[in-house]
Amino acid sequence: MCPARDQVSPGETAETGGRVVLAQAEINRALRRIAHEILEGNKGAEDLVLMGIPTRGVPLAHRLAAALHAVEGVDIPVGTLDITMYRDDLRSQPVRAMERSQLPEDGVDDKVVVLVDDVLYSGRTVRAALDSLADLGRPRAVRLAILVDRGHRELPIRADYVGKNLPTAQAERVSVRLVEIDGTDEVVISAPEGEGR
Amino acid sequence: MKHLLSIADLSREEILQILETAVSMHEVQHRDVKKLPTLRGRTIINFFFEDSTRTRSSFELAGKWLSADTINLTGKGTSVSKGESLRDTVKTIDAMGVDMMIIRHMASGAPAQIAQWTKCSIVNAGDGMHEHPSQALLDAYTMRQRLGDLEGMHVALVGDLTHSRVFRSNVLCLAKLGARVTLVGPPTLMPAGIGPWAQAEDITISHDLDAVLPTVDAVMMLRVQRERMSGGFFPTAREYAVTYGLTNERLSLLPDHAVICHPGPMNRGLEISGDAADAAQSLVLDQVSAGVAVRMSILYHLLSGEGSAA
Numbered sequence A: 001m002c003p004a005r006d007q008v009s010p011g012e013t014a015e016t017g018g019r020v021v022l023a024q025a026e027i028n029r030a031l032r033r034i035a036h037e038i039l040e041g042n043k044g045a046e047d048l049v050l051m052g053i054p055t056r057g058v059p060l061a062h063r064l065a066a067a068l069h070a071v072e073g074v075d076i077p078v079g080t081l082d083i084t085m086y087r088d089d090l091r092s093q094p095v096r097a098m099e100r101s102q103l104p105e106d107g108v109d110d111k112v113v114v115l116v117d118d119v120l121y122s123g124r125t126v127r128a129a130l131d132s133l134a135d136l137g138r139p140r141a142v143r144l145a146i147l148v149d150r151g152h153r154e155l156p157i158r159a160d161y162v163g164k165n166l167p168t169a170q171a172e173r174v175s176v177r178l179v180e181i182d183g184t185d186e187v188v189i190s191a192p193e194g195e196g197r
Numbered sequence B: 001m002k003h004l005l006s007i008a009d010l011s012r013e014e015i016l017q018i019l020e021t022a023v024s025m026h027e028v029q030h031r032d033v034k035k036l037p038t039l040r041g042r043t044i045i046n047f048f049f050e051d052s053t054r055t056r057s058s059f060e061l062a063g064k065w066l067s068a069d070t071i072n073l074t075g076k077g078t079s080v081s082k083g084e085s086l087r088d089t090v091k092t093i094d095a096m097g098v099d100m101m102i103i104r105h106m107a108s109g110a111p112a113q114i115a116q117w118t119k120c121s122i123v124n125a126g127d128g129m130h131e132h133p134s135q136a137l138l139d140a141y142t143m144r145q146r147l148g149d150l151e152g153m154h155v156a157l158v159g160d161l162t163h164s165r166v167f168r169s170n171v172l173c174l175a176k177l178g179a180r181v182t183l184v185g186p187p188t189l190m191p192a193g194i195g196p197w198a199q200a201e202d203i204t205i206s207h208d209l210d211a212v213l214p215t216v217d218a219v220m221m222l223r224v225q226r227e228r229m230s231g232g233f234f235p236t237a238r239e240y241a242v243t244y245g246l247t248n249e250r251l252s253l254l255p256d257h258a259v260i261c262h263p264g265p266m267n268r269g270l271e272i273s274g275d276a277a278d279a280a281q282s283l284v285l286d287q288v289s290a291g292v293a294v295r296m297s298i299l300y301h302l303l304s305g306e307g308s309a310a
Helices: A025-040 A057-072 A124-136 B013-029 B053-065 B087-096 B108-116 B135-147 B164-176 B194-201 B211-216 B237-245 B274-278 B284-303
Strands: A019-023 A048-052 A079-082 A112-120 A141-149 A161-165 A174-177 A186-190 B042-048 B069-074 B100-105 B123-129 B154-158 B179-184 B204-206 B220-223 B257-262
Touching: A019 A025, A019 A141, A019 A161, A019 B164, A025 A057, A025 A124, A025 A161, A025 A174, A025 A186, A048 A057, A057 A079, A112 A174, A112 B123, A124 A141, A141 A174, A174 B108, B013 B135, B013 B164, B013 B284, B042 B053, B042 B087, B053 B069, B053 B100, B053 B123, B053 B135, B053 B284, B087 B100, B087 B108, B100 B108, B100 B284, B108 B123, B123 B135, B123 B284, B135 B164, B154 B164, B154 B211, B164 B179, B179 B211, B194 B204, B204 B211, B237 B274, B257 B284
Parallel strands: A048 A079, A048 A112, A112 A141, A141 A161, B042 B069, B042 B100, B100 B123, B154 B179, B154 B220, B179 B204, B220 B257
Antiparallel strands: A019 A186, A174 A186
């Protein structure tokens, strides 16, 4: 049962129920730290390209670019990588609308591409993203930056940069909400629907 | 969506969805690696009982670029020429386990009939004088690229309406997208009984091309289908060209923003002059280019998604 609005305790959202695990300030801090880690790992900003995976990886990639700009003072190219056509579950899900892929002007050949997404779960999205990227060019290296790693991998894939490791049960739902799309910045864990808390 | 037999079966939302996806597919067409793994392991048969250049090759390319296996069959060179019935032929192919048949046939309604006989998805790639839905979708896509939303736009379809399946699909598609349609042609090339139908559908009919041209946003010239004519539809080709062809003189009657479409193949000098076909407003080659992207989108929508496995 959802609690009444005035009974919501701190750390819960009134709208949907569930527990807020990252608020705006923490999301921003995580992105700033990831920006530093990327620069450290790459020994500077040279050849870096950020590719956001729709939907919420795209605004995250732009925020990461802003954070990188704040640290290093350079503009990192940002692109969009739609993976719809590369999914392995196209035959078992309703037809999905395809989003637009957008390559940065100089492409991805010989660049260090950092894939950006909100949640890392089974790893299947990243697998699809790697295949999609291979059709667009040949990056020198590909890295993976993730806001929330919730575990339960089904493929041998790991993230290079993680905002927060979040142990979850498989039945739980992790929702990332971003100002650009949802009007608010938060990461929420909620119990599976139909089960009371 | 399992089959694409007629535009009438599609809702406005489904049409827009196909056109949206086609935009992304169009980008793939300009990449070095023009291949998506989406339909890997799917098999598509192009079964063309009538001649075709662009429809057949673009459906084949669309299938290949989505990683499906595509095979072409024609009426000639198959058991059809040995007298096998259409039903037996398509049931034979269906029994091989194909996922989709793309059918062009001279008989109106053949694809719909085949859909009853087989388990696979059927795409109508032109049936007799009935419909050519993928052409209407790519026409809408091309016009939208240049004109934006077609809501309220004025489109004239000109020429041989009687024999044109392109016109029949286009009228349905344009109506669903909110465009205003005017049909222009000689009375002999208007389908029988078109009057009451046009009135009910709020479609204008005109026999005066010069009066219509200054008011259009797009004009679609239809091919004079001489192979379907046994004569008597108009006195001479010259007279047709002068009265209903898009001549060089008529080009100047078009508003500056208006575009020219032709589903091809063109009879240059008959329904469209060489200059008009090659003019800056002409979208003829854009239509061909869009044809592959729109057909990729059609294949994607029919062959992916829940329950699409045959």
